[in-house]
Amino acid sequence: MEMIKLSPPKEPAQASKVSSQRFKCDGRQHCSQMTSREEAVFFIRNCPNTKMDGDNDGVPCENDSRF
Template sequence: MKKIIIITVVLIIGWYGNLLYKQNDLPFFQSSISISDLGEQKKCITKDGEVIYGSVPKGTICERYEPIKGSLTVVPSTTYKNDRPKNRRISSFKCDERQYCSQMNSRAEAIFFNNNCPNTKMDGDYDGIPCENDSRF
């Protein structure tokens, strides 16, 4: 009798797992997840190098996740990827560990880091213009 009960339980679990798989509700088959699903704060890095903080838009595939070092405040943006002009040049800069004006090579690089990378310390008065007092630029 025990064998019949065990076989029945295994069949029910298998049937339920198959049902979830067909509905794409298994957590390890999802193509996108939100930061709250991860339990800790991480950033999503897409194949083209775009870094996404917060919830990942549906259909976006993250190539890898990296932990966020330090604190991060995610503020909703009013500009979306599809709203950008078609002729706009994609930046060649990528976020790394640099934080200060003295580590930047140009004003454009400082602006990119200030707008796109966490933990930068280049805009002391928080007006959106980084490295205002740097005489090199």
């Protein structure tokens, strides 16, 4: 009897994995230093000492008209 080796199931692509590949914590803290709202969201969720969500509702840079 021949044994069949099964590969582990592939993980589905996750937004956080994609974002972490595109962005990295580099010390930036303010909305004026971000290039997109997606980048700002990554920073407030993953990087220390950010100053982009003054009301702590999880939405960064709400008053930044660029986004």
